Amino acid sequence: xxxxxxxxxxxxxxxxxxxxxxxxxxxxxxxxxxxxxxxxxxxxxxxxxxxxxxxxxxxxxxxxxxxxxxxxxxxxxxxxxxxxxxxxxxxxxxxxxxxxxxxxxxxxxxxxxxxxxxxxxxxxxxxxxxxxxxxxxxxxxxxxxxxxxxx
Amino acid sequence: xxxxxxxxxxxxxxxxxxxxxxxxxxxxxxxxxxxxxxxxxxxxxxxxxxxxxxxxxxxxxxxxxxxxxxxxxxxxxxxxxxxxxxxxxxxxxxxxxxxxxxxxxxxxxxxxxxxxxxxxxxxxxxxxxxxxxxxxxxxxxxxxxxxxxxx
Numbered sequence: 001x002x003x004x005x006x007x008x009x010x011x012x013x014x015x016x017x018x019x020x021x022x023x024x025x026x027x028x029x030x031x032x033x034x035x036x037x038x039x040x041x042x043x044x045x046x047x048x049x050x051x052x053x054x055x056x057x058x059x060x061x062x063x064x065x066x067x068x069x070x071x072x073x074x075x076x077x078x079x080x081x082x083x084x085x086x087x088x089x090x091x092x093x094x095x096x097x098x099x100x101x102x103x104x105x106x107x108x109x110x111x112x113x114x115x116x117x118x119x120x121x122x123x124x125x126x127x128x129x130x131x132x133x134x135x136x137x138x139x140x141x142x143x144x145x146x147x148x149x150x151x
Numbered sequence: 152x153x154x155x156x157x158x159x160x161x162x163x164x165x166x167x168x169x170x171x172x173x174x175x176x177x178x179x180x181x182x183x184x185x186x187x188x189x190x191x192x193x194x195x196x197x198x199x200x201x202x203x204x205x206x207x208x209x210x211x212x213x214x215x216x217x218x219x220x221x222x223x224x225x226x227x228x229x230x231x232x233x234x235x236x237x238x239x240x241x242x243x244x245x246x247x248x249x250x251x252x253x254x255x256x257x258x259x260x261x262x263x264x265x266x267x268x269x270x271x272x273x274x275x276x277x278x279x280x281x282x283x284x285x286x287x288x289x290x291x292x293x294x295x296x297x298x299x300x301x302x
Contacts, residue, residue, distance in 0.1 A: 031204040032183035032191045038181045038189040040204070051202075053182040053191070053230045064230055066223045079204045126154050 004054065004063045005118045006145060007127060014112070015092055015101070023053040023088035023103065029080025033146045037061070042073060042080055043146075045089070049073035060121055085149040094130055106151050113143060155205065155214045156269045158278060159294060161285040165200065165263070166252070168244055174239035180231025184297045188212070192296075193224060193231055196240070200224035211272055236300040245281055257302050298300060 028043040037057025043050050048074070050073040052065040068076075086105040091098050097116055114133060118124040129136075136142040164208075179194040188208025194201050200223070203216040238254040241250050248267055255262040265284060269275040279288075288294040 032185050032189040034183050034185055038183040051227075055230050062230060064226050066219075066226050068217075073218045075215050076202075076204055079206050079213060079215055088187055 002063055003122050004061045005121055007116050007118070007124055007136060009114045009116075009129060009136050009138075010023075011101075011112050011114055011132060012134045013132050015099070015130070016134050018090065018092075020103075021090040021092060021101075024106075025091050025092045026087050026102075027084065028086075028145065028149065029077065029078055029084035030149055031076065033083070038147055042068075042076055044073065051076070060070045068136045080149075082151070085145060085148045086151075096126075097127075099130075104148065108148050109146070113137065119123055153214055155212045156272055158267050158269070158277050158287060158289045160265045160267075160280060160287050160289075161294075162252075162263050162265055162283060163285045164283050166250070166281070169241065169243075169252075172241040172252075173244060174241045177238050177240050177253075178235065179237075179296065179300065180228065180235035181297055181300055182206050182227060182230055184234070189240055193219075194225055195224065196218075202227070233302070234300045235302045236296060237302075248278075250281075255299065258269075259299050262299070265286070280284055 024046050026043060026045045028041055031040040031042065033039045035097070039054050039056070041052045041054070043052065044112070049068040050065050051068050051072055052063060054061050054063040056062060085108060087102045090101040092101065100115045102113050102115065116127060118127065141147055175197050177194060177196045179192055182191040182193065184190045188205070190205050192202065192203045192205070200219040200221055201216050202219050203214060203215040205212050207213060238253045239256070241252040241254070243252065244250075249280060251266045253264050253266065266277060269278065292298055
């Protein structure tokens with residue numbers, strides 16, 4: 001089991017050289033979402049299929065991801081109807097870390113967020129964001145993917 | 152996507168020749184359980200590993216099951232801690248159908264239920280149970296596996 005320690009930000013602007021980054025298309029949908037944050041997500045990123053289970057909510061969460069075969073994914077995907085979203089994911093290095101920039105599509109078009117993962121809570125709290133980051137929305141449920149998944 | 156149409160009963164007594172049936176050990180745990188009935192379940196039955204997603208609740212539910220590799224199962228299983236149950240499953244034919252008898256273990260020891268699956272709601276409603284069946288508990292949440300999974 002892994003811990004996911006992550007912060008999420010809105011952006012003032014796209015990062016320098018954004019136009020040189022190559023995005024990967026992500027489609028994801030939820031099989032189950034509990035009010036307390038437990039969830040099971042299916043994701044197709046490029047040609048890679050995965051299922052991720054998360055437990056708990058907030059800054060630090062237990063999670064585990066497994067890769068699925070295309071057939072396993074196809075069997076479960078219909079059960080996510082009405083709870084799906086699409087986005088393009090771009091990655092850019094920053095201060096020894098990777099910033100993931102998600103540009104949402106569909107009914108969430110116009111929304112862009114950046115996520116940064118950490119290996120400790122301390123590192124997460126001490127993170128100094130680049131000047132193109134805006135507000136920290138890590139604890140804002142309206143920016144959680146599970147709440148954005150409405151298609 | 153399949154529909155699961157199922158009725159569940161308590162028993163007055165075990166069926167004739169029960170001692171000749173061979174049970175399969177089942178361990179199952181839940182990755183996520185929504186109040187509205189959506190759920191994702193992991194199950195080990197004998198040496199077969201599976202993940203089942205269900206949607207909705209009551210007599211008729213959408214569901215799909217995929218087989219998992221032992222490694223996929225092992226990766227996700229820790230996230231079911233505190234939401235597990237064990238039972239032995241016995242199967243016996245009755246009037247052209249299969250009756251599944253689940254003898255629960257652990258903190259549910261003493262509970263025995265029978266389940267019957269149908270291919271239509273009509274068939275489910277018209278089913279005439281054998282005389283060793285007792286009360287129909289299909290709609291009683293306290294007998295749902297997700298509520299019995301507390302270990």
